[in-house]
Amino acid sequence: MPRALLISYIDKDSFFHKLNPVTKLVITISVIILIFITKSFIHNLIIFIFIIPFAYYSKLTKQVFMPIKYLFIIFVILFVIQGLFYPFRETVLIQLPYGFAIWTEGLIYASMISSRLLVMLVYGYLFVLTTHPGDLVSALRKLRLPYIFGYIVLATLQIIPRVQSQMATIIEAQKSRGLETKGSIVKRLRAYTPLLGPLFMGSVQNAIERATALEARAFSAKCEKTSYRETIIMKKDKVIMVLTIICLIIFGVTSWLL
Amino acid sequence: MSEPVIKIKDLTFTYPAGVTALREINLEINKGEVLAVIGQNGSGKTTLVKHFNGLLKPSRGNVLVNNNNTKKFTTAQLSRTVGYVFQDPDDQIFMSKVYKEIEFGPKNLGLKGSELKRSVKEALEIVGLWDLRRKHPLDLNLNEKKLIAISSIIAMKPEVIILDEPTTGQDHHGVKKVESLINELSRNHTIIVISHNMDLVSRVASRVIVMYDSRILFQGTPKKVFVKNALLNKTYLKPPPIARLAQSIKGFKRDVLTIDEFIDELISNKSRSSKSH
Known part of the structure; x- marks a missing residue:
């Protein structure tokens, strides 16, 4: 099966792999909550870039970005539909023939949604790649x-x-x-x-x-x-979970105030 | 010697995941022969035959079908010449009527009207399922579904028909049916059959190739292949039961493959031994 996107665990010896699945779930969910708090897609892109150290430390730098190409068509559709028909449109960016126009608000909205999808995809995928399904169930x-x-x-x-x-x-x-x-x-x-x-x-x-x-x-x-398969929540898991939640609050508040 | 339909030159194939499934295969398949490919699971049989209709393209080397390099054609284009019947008929059956299922292939090749009808009728008659043409394919039993899958390829009138494990999960009647079908089809087609059923192979094949660890270990007529027990053992294959029985009897010819041959040998052996007494 060539070039197919395979959602499955890849066994590697890394810090991230060894974390308790619950810890990783907390991180993933925190990131997802965060991207729904942010008000600008630029913030989401920054969060997206933060995947690189995570992926690097899981020894899966290349794999984690692989599914992005499958989202491409969705991005194109989002930008076209929202750009043309966003309901709260106000500013015309480019006037098209037959009364159509590309609206700034639509494009901003589309980039917001796309960046959220992008972040959810890579963080969710990293979680799946680094977590053995058996461990997750346990x-x-x-x-x-x-x-x-x-x-x-x-x-x-x-x-x-x-x-x-x-x-x-x-x-x-x-x-x-x-x-x-x-x-x-x-x-x-x-x-x-x-x-x-x-x-x-x-x-x-x-x-x-x-x-x-x-x-x-x-x-x-x-x-x-x-x-x-037995999983235990260790001290490092607890520390990381607490840190993640603190980070979520700090980033969330800053992003909201900016 | 007749003209080869498929020529394979130094074929090596590595899957994208990095597993090399075929190494330096050289093979010529002649018009009208019934070629059986045997070997353990994972020895490269299916990978090899998937090159014949372009489902896989060589990593190194070339596969020529009627002197056309498969690298330059899509599977759909090659399907005019090489038909491939998959192992599981459920993977291909999708129409609500048997005859519609058979029509799918010829329609893709651009057949229309009476020509289309004729090829569907012929294909269903060869497998003996013309009477079931208005049934829903999924209402049929496994034997019949398998024949539908074979018939759907016959309707495309390819020169070469590949049958991937045509007898898996079939009862005795189904195996006999497939066997007589292969014999019938071999009059007008070149047949390539992958099988674990040595009994079937020994009866239908004109040539057998034995695959082992991504290579062709050896090849020859069934009579030559099924006496090489040491080599067969290496690949965890065994000659058909009747051949093994004959090989275990002192004074018997070693290349007995069918029950009829066994009986002949029994009679002649008896007369030989009575003469010597």
Whole structure:
């Protein structure tokens, strides 16, 4: 499966990898709260740049930026739609023929949304790359969240690579039957319809089989469950969590006042 | 010797993740032959055949289909010449009627009207499923779904048909059906079949290539390949049961592959030994 975006844990020996999943979750959520407090996309871009040291210390500098290209088309759509049709438009930036115009407020709004998406994507992706799904489930269970909740998180993380590899096989099968997947956007969109049937049917079938397999291994048994992977919240985790929350308050207030 | 349809020169292939799945493969596939590719899982069989219709392009070396380099063509273009039936029919079936499913390929090649209808009819008749043409493909059983997948490729009238593990998950009846289908198709097509079913391979193949650790370990007719037990052992393959039985009997010819041959050998062996007494 070439060039596909794979959401999955990459095992590396780094400080960030060794943190408790809860700590990393606190950092990620704090960053996400922060970008919704900020009032300017420039602040968001600064927060975005802060991913570089994080990624560097996780030894995943390159990988963490890989999914950005998949957001590109969303950015383009955001800028075009918001630039032309933002409801609170006031200032015309460029006048276009037929009464259309590109509005400054729309572009600002689009850059705000795009920068938020960008930050959420890279920080969220770094979290997924550095956290073993088993650890995450175990840590969530320690927080006394219901086991099923942990499983939902785990299943979501697992389903994406699986669907991607299934998608790749289906594309190959249809290409072998003369389906042309190169050309204009319309042509490509039309080409992808034959893929949805097998993909959807396959996913439903997979889910049913998975449920049976889980039940066969006593998934819903009513007793205390143990975990193969154990996670403990250490002193450094506590320190980092407190620091993160202090940083969130400081940055949040400053950004709000600026 | 007839003209080769597919020529493979010094083919090496490395997946983007860095795994080299094929090393310096040289192979010529001739018109009309039934080529079986055998070997363990992960030995490179599927990676090799995916080069024949351009799903994968060589990292080094070249693959020529009718003297056209696959690097210059898309899979869709090559599908006119090389048809590839995937292992799992559920990966390709998406239409709500069997005949519509079969039409998909020929339509992509630009077939219309009566010509289209004829190719669909022929393709369904070869596999014996013409009567099921108005059914929903997902209502069929696995044997039938597999035949639908094969038929959907036959309808495109390719010169070469690749069958990737056509008997996986099939019952005895399904295996027999696939076997007779291969025999029937081999009259007008070049067939390449990947299989773990040595019994099937020994009966349908005119040539067998044994893959091991991303290379072709050795090749030859089934009779030559299935007596090389030491080499086969290395690849965790075994000759078909009847051949193993024959090889274990003293005084038997070693290249017995079918039950009929076994019976002949039994009779002649008996007359030989009665003469010597």
